[in-house]
Amino acid sequence: MHSDRQQTAHLQSTAEVTDMIRRVAQQDREAFGRLYEATAPKLMATVLRILKDRSWADDVMHDTYVKIWHKADQFDAKLSSPITWLAAIARHGAIDELRRHPARRESSGDEIDDIADSAPAAHDQIADHQTVKHLNHCIDQLEKDRQDMVRLAYLNGWSRDQLALHFDQPINTVKTWLHRALKQIKRCLEP
Amino acid sequence: MSERDDLEMLVAEFVLGTLPKEERESLQARRTREPEIEALIQQWETRLAGMLDAIEPVELGPDLLARIQRTIEQQQSAPEATNPTPDNVVSLRKQVARWRWSTAVASAAALVLVAVLATQPEPEPQTQSFVAVFQHNDEQPAFLLTVDLDSRQLNIQPVTAEPKQDKSYQLWIVAEGYGPNPRSVGVMSDNFTLDQAALREYDPETLRDATFGISLEPKGGSPTGQPTGPAIHGFLYPTAANETSGQQ
CATH class of the missing domain: 1.10.1740.10 (RNA polymerase sigma factor, region 2, helix turn helix motif)
Structure with a gap:
């Protein structure tokens, strides 16, 4: 196939x-x-x-x-x-x-559209098809804001500060969210 | 959270890119010393790399590879800068052959060296014209020096040389009867010109056997009267003045 x-x-x-x-x-x-x-x-x-x-x-x-x-x-x-x-x-x-x-x-406003x-x-x-599908599946399990955060950070290079500003959250909250998201991704990817 | 968890999150955020600058730098320093951190980083790189699939490749500028190759070439040939070879024309060719970069861009750059050698303006039949080739080396790109021994006029031509900010190229001569140390011929201007008559105090026989060097010096020339940067050397070779070369 x-x-x-x-x-x-x-x-x-x-x-x-x-x-x-x-x-x-x-x-x-x-x-x-x-x-x-x-x-x-x-x-x-x-x-x-x-x-x-x-x-x-x-x-x-x-x-x-x-x-x-x-x-x-x-x-x-x-x-x-x-x-x-x-x-x-x-x-x-x-x-x-x-x-x-x-x-x-x-910074341009269309970055959110990019990642969407x-x-x-x-x-x-970069990775084989199944691996990519699996990762996207795991990211899609996250809450919408956290999906965007992960992609904006990884693909667009956004810092914690930029994420905090855009999502209107304290920096420590952003950090906590990111940590939870990363742990969730890791768990989801485990065989 | 356990220490292991902390480290895991430090690495994960480093790979994600959100680690603050100082922590980021300290982790980058650690990864070179601590193989377990390097391994952890690569695990996270592997986990997240699938996101890059969303990025479509873009076309590259035509000059980028040549620029990268130039930097690598300069870094690689640095040790040779202090080790002049006795036959620079031959070794220039060797060098061109050695640098068989795969792209047309880089080949074109190599061909420029050869082409300039071959298309030097034909000298007047009666003049004794000599040419010295300065190899591409370290930070000393290639020059051609042409000397008309009769009139003792010199002409310097950059081949791949580029002006360097806050630096000057300086031409030196080592000649019999003038001691063992290089003597300054002159400091080149920013557009690589030099007083054409700078060699008038040397007689033609001396010039014929002389060694020339070009060094990269602080702006305005060497402060000590001797080359301070690594020099590249060239010897004079007769141009093919006696050969008939067809109509021009």
Whole structure:
């Protein structure tokens, strides 16, 4: 079926990306170029979603791939999938930047709409189809506000302060809600 | 809450991105030292990564990969900066061959080096013209230095060099009869020009055997009279003045 084919495609690309990272760890520049072509469009989208500014995102992407070049030998396939590992470097780079220069990002009102429309995209290879479905199912079990909080934090880089302001709650309440939501997600994902 | 729970939430909020800046930085420092924290972080990354599926890939700017490669290249070749090779033209070619980046953008950058070598303006048949190539290295991008030995006119051309803020490139010469230390030829202006007559005190024979160096110095040139930044070196090679090269 359709999802089987997606799953197969995902597994193939996971093996390919793992292989590219292994080669990059051996300073293979050609593999680095291929790794970039294969993964940068997704990582750029991730960074851009958080920073909302192309040239700022370019800078973070630059630092991300320089880091990937140097840290490729630290990738451990037993601990995470390759694309998850790569995306984490990009995402945290973007969040670090945003925390350092919060004023540089213009908050826009349509971010809520962005996350509301968060149906899984068919083309993607961050995680296999079943995993994505399972996570979305678990998030959807949360109360509506907490679903939005989790997605706004993770996808758009919102801080506790921004969440508190938007949801009109004290920061400590936001923290408590987030902790409950994360625990609930973890429990829900357990086999 | 147990200590284990606290740590779990610290990590989960770090991955979610909501951990306040100071706690975030301290956890990032810890993850490099404590493998159990690194493992916990990766567990949470794996749990939440599925959310990224909602993000559609975007097209990339054409220059980004080349910029990344340039940075890596500069970092990688840093140790070579203090280790000049005796034949820079040959090693330049080797270097171009070694840097077989996979994209057309980067190849184009490498080709610029070669193309400039090949399309140097033809010298007048009678003049003795020499060219020195300065390798791409560390923070010292490639230059071409052309010297007309008869008139002792020099012409410096950046190939991949870019102006650096608050820095100046300085040209040096080590020549027989002038002691073992480099002597300053001059400090380049921001658009890489240099007094064309800066070599007039050296006779053609001396220039022919001289070694040239370019170093990156504080704005206005070296404060000590000697290169303070790592220098790159070039030797003069005759251009193919005697060959006929067809109609122009």
